Amino acid sequence: MNTHRTEHTDRPEEDFLPPPVSLTVTPPVPEPGKAVTLTATLTNTTRIALRATVLYLAVGGTGTGAGLGTLAPGRSVTRTWRTRIADDAEGRIVCTAHALFDVHRHGSDCTRATSSVLLPYRSLRGAFDNAGIASDDALTVADIDGSKSSLSAEALASAGLAPGAEVTYGGVPFTWPDMRPGSKDNAVAAGQTVRLSGSGSRLSFLGTSTWGEGRGDGKVVYADGTEQPFSVAVPDWYGANASAAVVLPYRHIAAGRDDSPVSLFTFGVDLVAGKELRSLVLPKVGDAPQSGVPALHIFAMTVN
């Protein structure tokens, strides 16, 4: 006997579309270290009382819950939570309104609304969202192109690009990502914002493009608020490109080693020399890599 199993009596009034919960985030683009207010309204559009209701409001993984007791049919209740975005917050932060309640003696249910805010990344490394490098004995840990291909960690090391290596191409120094194969080691340029500081005469990138030329527009934002747009057009990684900074003799594909060379490139934008930098908006080329769609991968960048 199992007393917890569903009671096989159908009560149609317990079948309902989820009662709506709304969520607003103020300000819509909060800043790290600053206040943010979440406001949620739960409306009981069902035909039954929602018993033992708790409404949670959360930013990222943490939040607060408020007991609302029983919410009668037709009733609405609003809760507000003011909190502070962590000083070191970056990237996509999901705000959640999650209401849970009991619908019968052995059954609970929930309804949820989410709203995500995109904060600037504090560094390029923080923006890494793709694993593009695998070692020759574990190919499947990385997928640079949405088709399970990847750069070879061994081939990179032979070309001087071991994890954390300092290299110079065309007079520009870069630090190769200090990441183990299979870790997120590059940022797919999709219009995200990365904080910059200091000043220089040129912003340079080290990266490559998969599934065709990576073409898009980004901008540099200076501390005084002025913006400088720029465009990039980075060749496809496949083949030994004469303009490449690095050519690797082989790559990984899903089936194993593929003895076709692949290329990495440097590219960049001239800056207003000496002017203090605030942030960089990466070119909007494409989101997560997928077969047949160009994606621009940035492994390192330097202001000098």
Next chain:
Amino acid sequence: MNVSRRRFLTTATALGSAVLLAPPGAARAISGGSTPDYAPTKASLDTHPVPRWYKDAKFGIFVHWGVYSVPAGSGRQMASEWYLWYQSFETEPTWKYHRDTYGQDFLYDDFIPRFTAEHYDPDAWVRLFEQAGAEYFALTSKHHDGFALWPSEVTDRHAGKYGPKRDLVGELMTAARRRGTVRPGLYYSLGEFFNPAIGRPMKNFYTGAQVPMTGYRPVDDYSGDYELQQLYELVDRYDPELLWADGQWFRPAGEPPWRSEEPLAHYYNQAKNRPRPKGVVVNDRFDTHYDFATYEQRTNPTMDPQKWECCITMGYSWGYNRFEVEEDYKTSEFLVHLLADVTSKNGNLLLNIGPKPDGTIPDVMQRRLRDIGAWLKVNGAAIYGSTPWVRAEEEGGAHGIRYTVSPGKFNIIVLGAPSGTLSVPADIPLSATSRIRLLGHDRPLKWARSDGKVHISVPGTLPSELANTFTVDWERR
């Protein structure tokens, strides 16, 4: 052609051994209750709620059984229910395997007489599903090979006439209703690998010659004269709680859209318009409205307020594959962890079994089901009827943790057998007077807060090696 009109005729001329618990005619007579009928449009169907029972159920059994259970694969890691399709390509190992094993003149349909169901005991199947702790099941009423497991009126390609010469669907539905413990559902493949009406006639794949399909009755319109009619038959004759569509990518020539809105509106209306309405549910492969999203052989990594269902095989194949060995099967531990994971994220788990052609269920599958059932007997209070908490999980510790909420309880399901002290974040709902228990253990556990965590003393002997549920009394007022 007016499908609805045809359906009335079908119903009126019914139906030998049919299971008619709520005769559609009688049901229609009392219609006009509190809610308006569903119209055959996506917008109207989208107002259909996911039934409570399906939300509460969390765990169901998928059954893939058919003519493909006879050859039962051509090797390990091969989906046996696709045998016919693989056999049709010279480049596929199954093409050669079939020729070498059965000879090139042995057609797929020659397997039909070997699909005997001689030891098929529907009552024993339902008892096994009960022992597994499953709340529902979905049987392949017709898979992509077009062989119906019930005596369909629009074709002779069915188990009533060929092979078992029994109504395999009806017998299982009857057994389930008689026991009243596990809700019966039916899988149905909209399209088929081969069917003259689809524009892909059956062939001998070695000579290229067209061959007749056993039981095929010519129709003008695959969908209107056959596929939709079969869906109406399933609904009107067997009154299933769940309809699970598949094979929608095998469209008839010209790729016309499926017309699923018609049978789905009828399905919802006949469930609603009866003295005691019941909740029914459909998946997302009818090419229109759906109640739940299908995650085949994968899970949803995040909590999703849209109800979803993970369907998954124990081994590699959905249909019985006699080449699979025990090490190809997911462990009971894996499956219990999966059930907890799926539950914590608002999903259901539909776990597959593939019976043999004689109707017996392979021993390894029975053992996995009974292991899950034994675990649910102790831990079911944290699964059935539960709902996701604001955060689904914790990872990174010695064992993964999944959270669920049920009336009066906050449940911490530990994926594994922790020892010493279990530490969880301090934001779990817990007051100074809260009691924490371990399901399957008789005394409350000691706990304390420190360093921003809640530390729970774990008993030396645990109820399960697979996963253990620590449950907090939580009066939500």
